[in-house]
Amino acid sequence: MPNRTTSRRTELTRGELAAQTGCNIETIRYCEQIGLLPAPPRSQGGHRLYGDDLRKRLGFIRRSRDLGFTLDETHGLLRLVDGGNYTCAQVEALARQHVREIERKISDLRSSSARSKRWPRNATAARYPYAQSSTRCSIPGPRVIRPHECEVDDESRNLGKGFFELGREADRTREHQLAAGGGAAATVERALDSAKFRDPFVTAKGEKRAAVSLRRLRTLWFNTGTLCNLTCRNCYIESSPTNDRLVYLSVAEVAEYLDEIERESLGTEEIGFTGGEPFMNPAFPAMLEATLRRGYRVLVLTNAMRPMMKMTEPLLALKERYPQQLVIRVSLDHYSRSLHELERGPRSWVPAFDGLKWLIEVGFVVHVAGRRFSGEPDSVLRAGYARLFREHRLPIDAHDPVQLVLFPEMDATKDIPEITTACWDILGVSPDAMMCAASRMVIKRKGAPHPTVVSCTLLPYDPQFELGRTLREAGGSVPLNHPHCARFCVLGGGSCTANR
Numbered sequence: 001m002p003n004r005t006t007s008r009r010t011e012l013t014r015g016e017l018a019a020q021t022g023c024n025i026e027t028i029r030y031c032e033q034i035g036l037l038p039a040p041p042r043s044q045g046g047h048r049l050y051g052d053d054l055r056k057r058l059g060f061i062r063r064s065r066d067l068g069f070t071l072d073e074t075h076g077l078l079r080l081v082d083g084g085n086y087t088c089a090q091v092e093a094l095a096r097q098h099v100r101e102i103e104r105k106i107s108d109l110r111s112s113s114a115r116s117k118r119w120p121r122n123a124t125a126a127r128y129p130y131a132q133s134s135t136r137c138s139i140p141g142p143r144v145i146r147p148h149e150c151e152v153d154d155e156s157r158n159l160g161k162g163f164f165e166l167g168r169e170a171d172r173t174r175e176h177q178l179a180a181g182g183g184a185a186a187t188v189e190r191a192l193d194s195a196k197f198r199d200p201f202v203t204a205k206g207e208k209r210a211a212v213s214l215r216r217l218r219t220l221w222f223n224t225g226t227l228c229n230l231t232c233r234n235c236y237i238e239s240s241p242t243n244d245r246l247v248y249l250s251v252a253e254v255a256e257y258l259d260e261i262e263r264e265s266l267g268t269e270e271i272g273f274t275g276g277e278p279f280m281n282p283a284f285p286a287m288l289e290a291t292l293r294r295g296y297r298v299l300v301l302t303n304a305m306r307p308m309m310k311m312t313e314p315l316l317a318l319k320e321r322y323p324q325q326l327v328i329r330v331s332l333d334h335y336s337r338s339l340h341e342l343e344r345g346p347r348s349w350v351p352a353f354d355g356l357k358w359l360i361e362v363g364f365v366v367h368v369a370g371r372r373f374s375g376e377p378d379s380v381l382r383a384g385y386a387r388l389f390r391e392h393r394l395p396i397d398a399h400d401p402v403q404l405v406l407f408p409e410m411d412a413t414k415d416i417p418e419i420t421t422a423c424w425d426i427l428g429v430s431p432d433a434m435m436c437a438a439s440r441m442v443i444k445r446k447g448a449p450h451p452t453v454v455s456c457t458l459l460p461y462d463p464q465f466e467l468g469r470t471l472r473e474a475g476g477s478v479p480l481n482h483p484h485c486a487r488f489c490v491l492g493g494g495s496c497t498a499n500r
Helices: 002-010 014-021 025-033 052-066 071-083 088-116 123-127 159-180 183-189 251-263 284-292 312-321 337-344 349-361 378-391 423-427 483-490
Strands: 219-223 270-274 297-302 326-331 365-371 404-407 439-443 452-454 466-468
Touching: 014 025, 014 052, 025 052, 052 071, 071 337, 219 251, 251 284, 251 439, 270 284, 284 297, 284 312, 326 349, 337 349, 349 365, 365 378, 378 404
Parallel strands: 219 270, 219 439, 270 297, 297 326, 326 365, 365 404
Antiparallel strands: 439 452, 452 466
16 A cells, blocks of 8 residues: 555656646657657556656756757757667767857857947946836846756766756756745746736736827738647647637728728738738738738738648739738747747648748748747847858848847746836836737637727737727727736737837
8 A cells, every 4th residue: 555655646647747847738748749758658547647767857858958958969868878878979979069059059149249249338228227226126037047057967977867867956946946935936837816917907906007008000910810720839829720719801801991091091001911820811812912902011920831832823923013012921939940849840840941941032021930938048049040041041130120020928827917007117118119009900700790909919819908890999098907918018028010
């Protein structure tokens, strides 16, 4: 009986393993799919059971990633450990290869640093006068990595033992932070306070909630439908091959709102199309034609995969008739294939990258959208994309925030400060810089008789952000009453339309 109790304590379900290690469930599943983690045994009830060896192996993988090893390199390390016959020469070869990659990154970072030093020394004080203020902000800063979390003990000559020791150290650090009730780990992992984001006018602390007024409808977005050829790990609006909560818009419905823009003299400059995957909508080329014909600048968000490539003929015709009016922004979630596919699924990199290269080769104006889910600073991300673009001779400036847009990550279940009217001055951020100060999005819900207008591209399902059927009705202010408002826009600096 005591032995059975011990077994139960050491064997974890996938959810328990995720909670204990801080590793996303989808990441664990992906590690199994690509062979980094062997398939675990199952209980009589069919649940996967992860023993101590698999927990340590996951710690090994996480620590390898923390130290900058790619998934392919981590696979190589594990093969050496699993084989049990690795030599010092093999280990040294892998280490030297990794050092060379780090040296390339350092070179890119130095170039980035040299560019930043050309800014005036007083630029920070001029742009962020609040930095000198005595007012304190309760919003937590980024985690500081301590040296003891990164260095390998000199006595750890055995590669497998050394990395497993690092995994145990990471576990101990996390456990210590959680036990202390504070620190970065506790801040990141804390669930959203259920009292927050309930009242559109007042925060959980009784303070006046911030709201954003529509200054000018600079950009009108159309969600062409939530159906997509991919199911991404953390899609902002949960698009997938089966999600049709937002149905396909028609050309006539798009034209109705374009007519209103002209009738009301709204001064709109740009029309954006998003999804789902816009090219899944059979009427999409006709929508583009109807919009471009009226003289608007058009921005299309796409994964550049098969749905787009099936429409190359009408796309090329539009490019010939409306050169420079049409911008295609391709989602490339990370500069490495492994992390892009971690987000978008196996075998998603090659068709997306091929589609990106085709767009450039035939002369489209192409921008790229990346994600910050890897935890790397923006300077490192941009350096990585710059290296990728340079290696493939793609004329995209990774240091231009318009040509490469980096979106912050969002998780509505994790805690985030609510934004009050006082936050604008504390953070040095203007409400006029928020996405909902200059844009709206048209959607059509499944079963609805007509489209409707919502505040932004991120919140198509929440009824409190449904503003009316017409653009005139949608012209009011928007209370920042959702975690995405704080995490993506105010604190993350995100916007689906990047302004120069």
